[in-house]
Amino acid sequence: MMKRYISSFFAIAFIFSSCENEYNKEKLDTYFQSSPMQYNHKLTDVIVGDIFTPPVASRIYAYANIAAYEGIKFQDSLNLSLASQLNELENLPTPEQGKAYYYPLVSIVAFTEVAQSLVFDLERVQEIQKKLLNDVQEIGIDQEVYKNSVNFGKTIGKHILQWAKEDGYNQRTALPLYSVTDDPGRWRPTPPGYMDAIEPHWNTLRPFVLDSVQQFDPGPPTPFDTxxxxxxxxxxxxxxxxxxxxxxxxxDIAKFWDCNPNISVTQGHVMYFKQKISPGGHWMHITTQAMEDLEGSLSEKQGILAVVSITLADAFISCWDQKYKSNLIRPETYINTYIDPNWEPILQTPAFPEHTSGHSVASMASATVLTELVSAQYAFIDSTEVPYGLPKRSYESFNQAAEEAAISRLYGGIHYRPAIVKGLSQGKAIGGHILNNIKLR
Structure with missing residues (x-):
């Protein structure tokens, strides 16, 4: 059972207007009973199709889920806003006195408003929102409440987007490109695609909860030596x-936790790309599975989704700071140069420096948060990779899944052990900090 935030609905969960009988409330509640989870799945599909890198994907999940939580938290007067808990997020909109709202609708409108502004395929998200609004109208809802709810959701979304614009994301593109040098210990592009370095300035983004990007620096890697x-x-x-x-x-473990959003495949003289879920997307899927299994209100479930998404976003910001600080050569390059020119890793080497392991950091940060907010003994069957042709895997706890995700990087041949060990410690520290600084109740 959830250790926190499980409580019964209060009478204010739905504010009725004088024309209460015009609502088909039972059908509306049924329609929205899994909405936080369903719409994260829809967003994942868009993110995968748009081929966003792991750091960028984590940012999209975070802002969309924060907006969704701020839209639904009014179901329960004990829920706390994330305003003043997240860096530079202040003065969020509140319901107008005397107006009636249906907060599940407010929440998903806010979610889709933010999402469509952060993805490339905005038309797809607009269609998702359009279908949502059509479904609600067909089910039956008082038109005044409908209008109030849609407008309030869009207002929340606009506020979150304005906050997002100030996080440094747009400014990073004006910074210098990563320079490949003759330094033998420095990262350089790897086969088969020899892609440019991904997000060398991600550490310039504003963290969500961390005091600074250096707050949980794991320390440097082992000194380069041939x-x-x-x-x-x-x-x-x-x-x-x-x-x-x-x-x-x-x-199987290496392939299950690959989570490389854009793998290049070469057949003869032709190269094409295969899209898959990101590490952040994988942990958001695990979180949605847990929320489907466990009891609780929509606001409680959306709150946990928001906290996990924030954790992932800060984990990538923290990890990327050390990656480009140490700029460490990947095992594939080192082994091919100094040990065996014909050796190949099981997984395709990602296009960024080695230290620390991003999957190790993100996985343990997420597991730390989920262990506290859900349960240390939550056993689950992870079906995340089934759409990508891989079988399900079973875990006795979130921590077990995180530890397997971390060691998968050694099995895959893309990380040295210190990046995994230090990455797990870094992730645990980040997760603990999030838990100490975000309160939903």
Missing amino acids: NEGSKFYEEAMEVYSTVKELSPDQV
Whole structure:
């Protein structure tokens, strides 16, 4: 059972107008009973189609879910706004006295308003919102409440978007591109696509809860060294040997947690790309599964989705700061240069520096938050990767899933062990900080 935020609905959950009988409230409530989860799935589909990088995807989830929470928190007078809890978020709109609203509708309108402004395929999100509004009208709702709710949702969305515009995202594109140098220990593009460095200035974005991007810096990697017997050489040899000796289950683990949104595939002289879910999308899916399984109000479930999305966003900002600070060479480049020119990793090496492991940081940060807000003993079957052709996997806890996600980077041949170990510690610290600084009740 959820350890926090589970309570019965209060009488103010739905504010009735004088024409209460005109509502088909039972059908409306049924229609919206899984809306926080369903609309995150819809957003994931758009994010995958738009091929957003992991950091950018995490930002989209965060702003959309914050807006959704601020739209539905009025279901219960004990719910707290995220205003003043998140950096520079102030003076959020509130319901007008004397007006009636249906807050589940307010929430999803706010969610889709924000989402359509942050994705490329805005028409797809607009169609999602249009269908939502048509469905609500067909079910039956008082037109004054409908108008109030839609307008209030759009007002919240506009406020969140204005706040988002000030986070440094747009300004980062004016900063210098990543420079590839002759430094042998420095990251350089890897095969087969030799893609440019992804988001070298992500650390310039405003964090959501962290005091600064350096707050939970994990420390530098092992010093680069090409001498046999050196610590760094041994770390590279561990990756090399591990990949050559993988069991079938370890191969499955590596592929299950790949979460590379854009894999390049070469057939002959033709290269094409395959799109998949991001690490943040994977953990948002795990969270929606947990919310479907457990009891609680819509505002409580949306609150947890918002906190997890915020955690993911700050995890990527924190991780990316050290990545481009250390600019460490990937195992594939090192091994091909100094150990075995024909060696290949199981997974395609992502297009950014090695230290620390982003999946390790994001996974343990999310697991830390979910363990506290849901349960330390929550066992689940993860079906996230089924749409991408992979079977389900079972876990006894969120932490077990996070630890498997982390070690998958060694099995996949894309990270040295210190990036995994330090990444897990970094993620746990970030998750703890989020829990200490965000209160929903």
